[in-house]
Amino acid sequence: MDDLLQLYAEVYDDIFRRASGIIEYYDPCEITDCGCIAEGKDFCCGGCSHLDEDGCTTQSIWCKMWLCYTAEKYTPECKKAMSKLKDTMRTHDKFHGSLGYIWYSLMGRKSKEEALNEVARMKDRHQQELLAELKNYKEARGNEKST
């Protein structure tokens, strides 16, 4: 179990870092003190339990990768790059396999800790599948970096 959680956290951080790089590069939201190109000061975070007066108190891959209609419309290159990253994640999702669970367990404003808690609660069989898929992802990333 410890191996699984450690690897999950490692992959989570890797995907989060890649998604953050895309957002920083394209700056699709154009955030200022007044808000973003689509919304006011709460952006698209209104009602979230992780939101306080200083902004987001956690990190969530789903939020990092999600773009609203306006952001996608004005920065289609960002949408394309993010879709490519999502495809990279899905490459390892054989027949709705385990990275699909990662993806879905990350859905909906969950923090990394909340996603990790979900992984810890998965059935044994799903944990084994997930571990195998995370290893595939890591191996594929290693190959990418060495080419």
Ligand code: SF4
């Ligand atoms: S995704 Fe849309 S609503 Fe959310 S911060 Fe970006 S521009 Fe604003």
Ligand code: SF4
């Ligand atoms: S978790 Fe997502 S929706 Fe919630 S405050 Fe953070 S960025 Fe906003």
